Amino acid sequence: MTSALQLERAAYRRTRARRSTAVALVSTAAFAAVLYFGVTGSPGWPRVRDSFLDWRVALASLPAVLEGLWLNVRVLVVCAAAILVVGLLVAGARTLRGPVWFPVRVLATAYVDLFRGVPLLICMYLIGFGLPGLRLTGVPTDPVVLGGVALVLTYSAYVAEVFRAGIESVHPSQVAAARSLGLDHRRAMRLVVLPQAVRRVLPALLNDFVALQKDVGLISVLGAVDAVRAAQIEVSQRYDFTPYVVAALLFVLLAAPSGRLADHVARRSARREGAL
Numbered sequence: 001m002t003s004a005l006q007l008e009r010a011a012y013r014r015t016r017a018r019r020s021t022a023v024a025l026v027s028t029a030a031f032a033a034v035l036y037f038g039v040t041g042s043p044g045w046p047r048v049r050d051s052f053l054d055w056r057v058a059l060a061s062l063p064a065v066l067e068g069l070w071l072n073v074r075v076l077v078v079c080a081a082a083i084l085v086v087g088l089l090v091a092g093a094r095t096l097r098g099p100v101w102f103p104v105r106v107l108a109t110a111y112v113d114l115f116r117g118v119p120l121l122i123c124m125y126l127i128g129f130g131l132p133g134l135r136l137t138g139v140p141t142d143p144v145v146l147g148g149v150a151l152v153l154t155y156s157a158y159v160a161e162v163f164r165a166g167i168e169s170v171h172p173s174q175v176a177a178a179r180s181l182g183l184d185h186r187r188a189m190r191l192v193v194l195p196q197a198v199r200r201v202l203p204a205l206l207n208d209f210v211a212l213q214k215d216v217g218l219i220s221v222l223g224a225v226d227a228v229r230a231a232q233i234e235v236s237q238r239y240d241f242t243p244y245v246v247a248a249l250l251f252v253l254l255a256a257p258s259g260r261l262a263d264h265v266a267r268r269s270a271r272r273e274g275a276l
Contacts, residue, residue, distance in 0.1 A: 054242045061234040061243040068230030069250050072216045075148050075226075079216070080209060082152045087159030092189070094160065095167050108160070115157035120215060124150045128222035147219030155212055162204045166197030206262035213255045217247075227251065 039045060093101075093108035115123065127150040132141045140146060170193045178188035198205075220228035227247045234243035 052241045052245050054240055057234075057238055057240045057242040058246050061231065061238070061246055064230045064234055065227050065243060065246050065250060068225055068227035069247075069254070071144065071224065071226045072219075072251075073254070075144060075151070075219060076213055076216050079148050079151045079155070080212060082148075083155045083159050083212070084205075086152060086156035088163050090156060090160035091163035091167060094164050112157045112160055115154050116161075118154070120150070120154045121218060121221065123154050124218055124221055126150075127153070143222035143224040144219060147222050147224055151212065151215065151219075155208065155215075159205065159208055162201045162208065163197065165204075166201035167193055169200055170196050203262055203266035206258065206265055210255050210258045210262060213258060214251060217251065 090108050090111060093104050094112070096104055118126075124147060128143060128146040131139050131146060131149075140149075167189075174192055174196070175185075175188050178192040179185075183191065217226060217228040220226050220232070223229070225233075227250060231243035231247040235241055
């Protein structure tokens with residue numbers, strides 16, 4: 001049976017919640033009004049509005065930009081899967097123990113240091129123009145493939161460090177318990193360590209995925225007709241920058257759900273750690 005004190009506390013919490021909601025709405029409306037009148041009242045606003053926010057140009061360029069975005073989505077899916085595999089392999093190589101694996105650990109560390117240090121745009125240029133320049137048999141020349149290779153090489157270095165942090169966060173007693181049950185090192189890693197490690201680093205992996213959604217647009221520098229390149233073509237034909245705004249909004253709509261998912265997973269992870 002609910003006591004009077006519990007009812008009073010519930011009523012107080014509802015009052016506080018309504019008050020907080022009202023304050024948030026008022027502050028948001030005030031900020032939006034200041035931003036709107038500040039931007040539209042600036043001297044150059046009419047020119048910016050005509051050059052970046054032309055609805056007729058936006059509607060006319062939308063089909064071409066959407067077609068280019070579909071290419072970005074396909075590259076994103078393929079690269080994300082490849083990055084997870086390569087990153088996990090590199091992380092596993094860096095966590096190998098014993099002097100016999102020293103060369104493997106050195107190579108894995110050198111790979112991580114190299115591709116975390118080289119800017120992604122420069123990596124795009126080196127892979128996209130350097131590999132075809134070798135004129136080797138079997139080397140791809142498709143800019144989409146070459147751009148995807150650059151993305152995988154760069155992001156795998158970051159994801160490998162995320163996986164390594166998760167693997168090393170698992171207490172050694174977990175591995176010892178698995179070995180005492182008769183599991184070898186490979187099965188202990190697969191059945192005991194990796195499930196815990198992936199669960200712990202899932203928020204960080206999702207954040208990397210959100211960043212990848214944005215960076216797939218860099219394949220346009222190699223000539224791939226993705227959303228960014230399609231917008232650039234539309235701008236050159238119409239002498240209006242609105243297609244760039246259209247492409248930007250489409251990328252935001254693509255990344256926003258993943259960002260909210262990453263926040264949700266991070267909150268769940270924090271609550272789980274707090275409960276423990």
